[in-house]
Each structure stands twice: as structure tokens, then as C-alpha cells.
Amino acid sequence: MKIDRSTIIKDIIGKHPETFAVFKKHRLVLAGGVRGPNEPLAFFCKAHGVDFDAIVKELEEVIAEGPKEGTLLPPLVEDTIYTRYVKTALVLSLTVGCTFGAGLLSYIALKFDYSVPPVAYVQAHAHAQLFGWIGLFIMGFAYYIVPRVKNVDLHGRGLTYLSFWTMLVGVALRTVLQTLPNPSLGFLLPLSGVLQLSGAGIFSYVIFRTTRASQEPRELFDKFFLAGLTWFVFASGLNLFIDGHLYRYSTLEIPSSLQQNLNQLFLFGFVFMFIFAVNLRTVYAFLDVLPPRATAANVAFWLLNACLLLYFVEYLHSWLVYPLAAAVFLFVYGVRVFERPTKELSDVSMDRSYEKTIRAAYLWLIIGMLVRLAVPSLGDYSPIGHIFHGASNHALTVGFITMMMIGYASKMVPTFRGVNLYSLRLSELTFVFLNLGIFLRVFGQILIPYNAGIFYPVVGASGWVEVSALSFFAYNIWMTMNLKEELVKEKEMKKIEKITKETIVYDIVEQYPDTLKVFVDFGFKQLENPVARKTMAKMVSVEMACQLKSIDQEKLLKALNACLLGKQTT
Numbered sequence: 181m182k183i184d185r186s187t188i189i190k191d192i193i194g195k196h197p198e199t200f201a202v203f204k205k206h207r208l209v210l211a212g213g214v215r216g217p218n219e220p221l222a223f224f225c226k227a228h229g230v231d232f233d234a235i236v237k238e239l240e241e242v243i244a245e246g247p248k249e250g251t252l253l254p255p256l257v258e259d260t261i262y263t264r265y266v267k268t269a270l271v272l273s274l275t276v277g278c279t280f281g282a283g284l285l286s287y288i289a290l291k292f293d294y295s296v297p298p299v300a301y302v303q304a305h306a307h308a309q310l311f312g313w314i315g316l317f318i319m320g321f322a323y324y325i326v327p328r329v330k331n332v333d334l335h336g337r338g339l340t341y342l343s344f345w346t347m348l349v350g351v352a353l354r355t356v357l358q359t360l361p362n363p364s365l366g367f368l369l370p371l372s373g374v375l376q377l378s379g380a381g382i383f384s385y386v387i388f389r390t391t392r393a394s395q396e397p398r399e400l401f402d403k404f405f406l407a408g409l410t411w412f413v414f415a416s417g418l419n420l421f422i423d424g425h426l427y428r429y430s431t432l433e434i435p436s437s438l439q440q441n442l443n444q445l446f447l448f449g450f451v452f453m454f455i456f457a458v459n460l461r462t463v464y465a466f467l468d469v470l471p472p473r474a475t476a477a478n479v480a481f482w483l484l485n486a487c488l489l490l491y492f493v494e495y496l497h498s499w500l501v502y503p504l505a506a507a508v509f510l511f512v513y514g515v516r517v518f519e520r521p522t523k524e525l526s527d528v529s530m531d532r533s534y535e536k537t538i539r540a541a542y543l544w545l546i547i548g549m550l551v552r553l554a555v556p557s558l559g560d561y562s563p564i565g566h567i568f569h570g571a572s573n574h575a576l577t578v579g580f581i582t583m584m585m586i587g588y589a590s591k592m593v594p595t596f597r598g599v600n601l602y603s604l605r606l607s608e609l610t611f612v613f614l615n616l617g618i619f620l621r622v623f624g625q626i627l628i629p630y631n632a633g634i635f636y637p638v639v640g641a642s643g644w645v646e647v648s649a650l651s652f653f654a655y656n657i658w659m660t661m662n663l664k665e666e667l668v669k670e671k672e673m674k675k676i677e678k679i680t681k682e683t684i685v686y687d688i689v690e691q692y693p694d695t696l697k698v699f700v701d702f703g704f705k706q707l708e709n710p711v712a713r714k715t716m717a718k719m720v721s722v723e724m725a726c727q728l729k730s731i732d733q734e735k736l737l738k739a740l741n742a743c744l745l746g747k748q749t750t
Contacts, residue, residue, distance in 0.1 A: 183236050183239055185527055186220045186530070187220065188221075189203060189217050189218075189219060189221055190218050190598050192221070198243070198245075198247040198248070199243065201242075202238050206228065206230045207331055217598065219530065219595055220528045220530050222525060223465065223525055223528055223530055226465045226468075226524060227462065227465035227466075258597070259596075261320070261323045261324055261334070261337070261340060262321050262324040262596070264344060265316045265319055265323070265344060266317055266593075266657070266661070268316055269312060270658065272316070273309065273312070273650060273654075274651065277313045278643075278646060278647050279647050280301075280305045280308070281309065281643060282647045283643075284301060285621075285640055288639070288640065289636045289637050289639055289641075292632055294567065299433045300358050300432035300433050301358075301359055303433070304355045307351065307358070308355045309577065310446050311347065311350075311354075311376060311419075311446075312348075312351040312355070314451055314585070315446075316344075316347060318451065318585075319343065319383050321592070322387055323383075325592075326387055326391065326405065329401075330391055330394035330396050331394060331396050332391075332393050333390075333393075334386065335393055336389065339382050342379075343380075346376070347375070347376055347383075349372075350372045350373070350374075350378075350379060351372075351376065353371065353372035353375070354372040354376070357372065357432075358426070360432075366426065366430060367427060369424075369427045370423050370424050373416075373420030373423030373424065374420060376419055376420070377413070377419070380416035381413055381416070383412070384409040384413050387405065387409055391406070400472065400474055400478070401457040401460040401461045402457075403481060405453070407481070408449065408454040409450075411445055411453060411488065412446075412449070414445055415442060415445040415449060418441060418445060440497075443573070445488060448484065453484075456515075458588065459515050459517075463515050463538070467521065467535055467539070468521040468522055468525045468526070469517070470516055470519065472514050472516060475514075476510050476514030477514040477515065480507045480514060481511075483503055483506065483507035484504070484507040484508070486503070487500050487503050497560065498555075498556040498560055501553060501556060504549075505550075512545065518539065529709075531594075531600070531601065533590070533601075534587045537587030538587045540579075540583055542580070544575050544576075544579025544583060544618060545575075545579070547622065548574075548579060548580060548622075549576075551575060551622070551626065552569065552572035563629075564629050567628060568626060571621070574618065574621050574622055574625070575618065578614075578618055578621075583614060583615075583618075586614070586653050589657050590653075590656075590657065593660050597661065601656065601660055602659040602660040602663060603656050604709070607653075609652045610653040610656065611649075612649075613645055613648050613649035617644075620639065620642035621639055621642035621643070624639040624642060625639050675691070676744070678744070679737060682723065683721060684721055685699070685720050685721070685725055686720075688722075688740065689707065692743065692744055694746075695743050695744065697743075698739050698743050702731055722736065722737060
């Protein structure tokens with residue numbers, strides 16, 4: 181087996197199980213299906229800091245020697261710990277979260293007034309989105325990712341089921357109880373807070389003990405993970421206090437100051453810290469850029485945490501938006517997300533559709549913080565200040581956080597499963613619809629004070645555009661999680677001696693990889709994507725491809741056969 185930079189790790193292990201020990205030594209099979217990740221070798225080498233030439237030499241030596249007695253074989257049990265969290269988070273968002281919010285937004289648009297829905301309904305929707313959609317999603321991925329980046333077994337695996345059920349039941353109780361007009365069940369509100377605090381505490385304990393057990397040296401991202409755990413527990417504790425307040429005063433409306441404090445701690449403390457930690461560990465490989473600037477990331481970390489601590493001093497709220505924005509912008513600079521690629525992986529054939537989603541998420545982060553910077557000058561509690569603050573929150577929660585969750589899930593779930601993403605088309609539709617919905621909501625909301633008649637309907641429609649995007653993503657990632665890993669090679673295809681107009685494009689490139697360059701030169705750039713080659717290219721002949729692109733069929737056939745002849749001659 182010839183190994184090059186685009187060779188898939190799973191394929192190497194599938195054909196030569198004896199290579200598993202080499203990959204395990206270099207920590208290149210920790211995240212993947214039962215035969216390893218469905219990713220090119222060069223990509224994973226950059227992601228894990230492994231010398232490509234050195235590992236290829238090791239692999240070739242092991243393959244040449246052949247399997248020996250006592251060879252370490254790959255495990256046949258796949259770790260699916262994250263799936264119940266992710267699927268449940270999707271269900272919550274498509275019901276009481278995003279969909280419920282879209283309904284409220286439509287009602288607001290019909291009434292041309294942001295203050296018409298019951299405040300309790302808006303807060304219940306926000307809670308389902310924060311602790312249900314975002315919280316459960318991050319918890320599930322953290323249980324899978326953290327042990328692998330720290331090269332250690334997950335501590336207390338059995339506790340992960342307890343954290344799941346306590347968080348889920350707590351979120352469900354709170355969301356339902358806060359929307360019930362009858363306060364007779366209000367005594368259950370403190371119970372929901374206790375359950376969510378328990379879920380956050382168990383999660384934090386498991387992740388903390390897992391990182392502490394690791395023998396790996398401490399890295400830049402470690403403190404972001406630990407700070408995120410701390411703020412998650414603090415936010416859950418504040419949430420319990422809020423539940424107690426609702427029960428004590430027999431009310432379903434949370435005071436705005438308490439709600440803002442909870443949002444701030446949860447978003448900038450827990451969620452941002454975890455996203456930033458994962459970004460520091462992976463973005464330089466995912467986007468093929470230079471490693472992050474450690475100094476900038478460190479300063480951003482301490483400044484962000486200082487702002488969160490000072491946020492408890494209420495009269496500082498307006499002033500704190502400036503250092504908070506500075507911390508965010510400094511981190512964006514440090515992670516190099518908008519810098520030019522290094523081209524180290526330019527020769528590697530892989531699906532890069534996730535790149536634009538990650539960059540778009542950071543663009544919405546910048547927009548969200550810029551909008552928030554305008555709030556103090558408009559008045560924090562003025563109607564227009566309230567509208568700008570809401571637009572900023574949407575850019576941060578949906579534009580940055582949800583966009584980032586979708587981008588990373590679309591990249592990492594196929595890797596975890598050892599399969600390809602179920603549908604690239606659904607991935608593209610998700611990206612387009614989500615960005616369109618966010619644009620309509622954020623800029624439509626900002627423009628409401630200037631022309632309410634036009635922009636209230638725009639904002640009302642934006643919610644359903646986003647629900648459509650989330651539905652596309654949910655179906656796509658759900659089907660990807662349910663795919664069965666292909667462990668057996670497809671049956672041998674008939675050897676191609678001459679390429680004709682009836683020859684299938686996939687068969688040509690599969691048997692003669694050098695023809696990929698010919699196709700690309702003729703305008704078929706989508707074939708550089710391995711997922712596209714294994715899906716669309718299997719159904720398209722040379723004749724059909726030429727018709728789709730209005731390309732001279734005879735010229736393409738001549739160039740392909742010349743390439744094939746050259747390979748046969750050599």
C-alpha cells in the first residue's frame with residue numbers, strides 16, 4: 181500500500197491492522213471510528229504535531245515486516261458518549277428552543293412591539309437555548325474531546341449518565357414551569373435549579389478529574405477548560421438562586437439584572453471558555469494557519485475573567501463592555517482565524533467545507549461585540565439600547581456560538597464516527613440559511629427604530645429561516661451519527677483500459693488518482709473534495725459531467741486518456 185499525504189488513516193489500519201500500534205503511539209487513533217479517523221494522514225500529523233516523513237517511514241517498516249504474533253489490533257467498540265447529549269440538544273432546540281423563539285418573534289412582528297410577549301415566555305425560551313441546546317451540546321462533546329486531547333481515559337464514565345439526566349430534567353422542569361399560568365407547581369422550580377446545578381457539578385468534576393489524571397504537559401488551552409468549568413458551576417448556582425427567587429415571590433418573571441448576570445456568566449464564562457479552548461487546540465490545523473499567539477491568548481484569558489468577576493458590581497456594567505470587547509478582539513487576533521493559510525495542507529485532498537463556517541462564526545462574534553459597544557452611548561435601559569443589546573446577543577449566541585457548534589460538529593462527528601458527512605448539500609444549505617437568518621435578525625433589529633413598518637416583518641421572518649437552517653443541520657448530523665462505518669472495502673471495480681464517455685468519474689479517479697488534476701484543470705474543482713468524489717462522482721459519467729459544465733467532451737477524453745496512458749507506460 182502506497183502511503184501519501186492524502187491517505188486516510190482508517191484505510192491504512194483497515195488494510196494493515198499491524199499499523200494500529202504505530203498510530204496509537206503517536207495518538208492518531210484516539211478520535212475516530214473503530215478503525216481510526218476518516219481523515220488524511222498529513223492533516224492529523226499537523227493537528228497532533230507529528231512529523232509526517234518519520235511516521236510514514238515507521239508505517240512502511242511495519243507493513244514490510246507484516247503482522248506478528250501478539251500484534252496490537254484496533255478495538256472494535258466505538259465511543260458514542262456524545263451522541264445522547266447532541267441528539268437531545270437538537271430536539272430541545274427544535275421544540276422549546278429555537279422554534280418556540282421563532283414563534284415569539286413572529287408574534288412580536290405582528291404586534292410591531294418587542295414588549296408584547298409575556299416576559300416569562302421569552303426567558304423560558306432563552307433558558308432552553310442556553311442550558312438545553314448549548315449546554316448539553318458542549319457537555320457531550322467535552323466528554324469525548326477532553327480525554328483525547330489530554331491522552332487519558334475519561335474519569336467516572338458512569339457519572340456522565342447522571343449529569344445528562346439531571347441537566348435534562350432540570351431544563352425541562354424550568355422551561356415548562358415558567359410558562360405555566362398556574363403557580364401551584366411553583367414549588368418544583370427550586371428542584372429544577374438543584375438538578376441543573378447537580379448536572380453542572382458532576383460534569384465539572386468528571387472533566388476536572390480527567391484532566392488532573394493526564395500525564396501530558398499543561399498547554400495553553402488547559403486553563404480555558406478549567407475556567408469554563410468554574411463559571412459553569414457559578415452560573416448554575418446563580419440559576420438556582422433565581423429559581424428560589426421565583427418560588428419565594430410567586431412570580432414567573434426574572435428581574436432583568438439577575439437575567440443579565442446569568443447570561444453573562446454562562447455565555448462569556450462557560451461557553452466562550454470552552455469554545456476558545458477547543459479553538460486554541462484545533463484551529464491552526466483545521467484552517468491550516470500558524471499556531472496561536474500565546475501572549476495574546478493569555479492576556480485575553482485574564483482580561484475576560486477579570487471582566488466577569490467585576491460584572492457582579494452592577495454600576496460597572498456599562499463600563500465593562502469596553503475591556504470585554506478588547507479581550508474578545510485580542511483572542512481573535514491570537515487565534516489567527518482570518519490570516520492566510522500556510523499552504524502546508526494545500527496538497528491534501530479533504531473536505532474543507534467547515535472552514536467557512538468557523539470563519540463566519542468569528543465574523544459574527546466581531547459584529548456582535550461591535551454592536552454591543554454602541555449600547556452604553558444609546559442608554560442601557562432605553563428602548564433603542566434594549567434593541568441593540570438584543571441584536572448583539574443574537575449575533576453572539578446564534579452567529580458565533582451556534583455557528584461554531586455547527587461548524588465543529590460537521591467536521592468532528594464524521595471523524596469520531598469514521599464516516600463521511602451524510603450530505604454536503606445539506607451542509608451548504610445550513611450555512612446559507614443560517615447566515616441569512618442571522619443577517620435579517622441582527623441588522624433588521626438594529627434598523628427597527630428607523631423604519632418599523634419594514635423591519636419588524638423582516639425580523640419576524642428571520643426566526644423561521646434559522647429554524648430551517650437548524651433543521652437541515654439536525655437531520656444531517658443525526659444521519660451522520662447513525663451511519664455504519666464502512667469496514668470492508670468496496671468490491672473490486674473493473675480495470676479501466678480506456679476512458680470513454682460512459683466511464684464513471686469516480687472509477688477513473690479511484691484507479692488513476694493523477695487524473696484528478698486533469699478534471700480540476702477542466703473546471704471540476706468540486707472533485708478535490710473527497711466526500712463529493714465518493715457521492716456525486718459515483719453517479720456521473722464523463723458525458724454527463726461534460727454536459728453539466730458545458731465542456732468539450734472530446735478534449736477532456738483526450739487529456740484523460742493521455743494521463744492514463746502515461747500511468748500505464750510507467
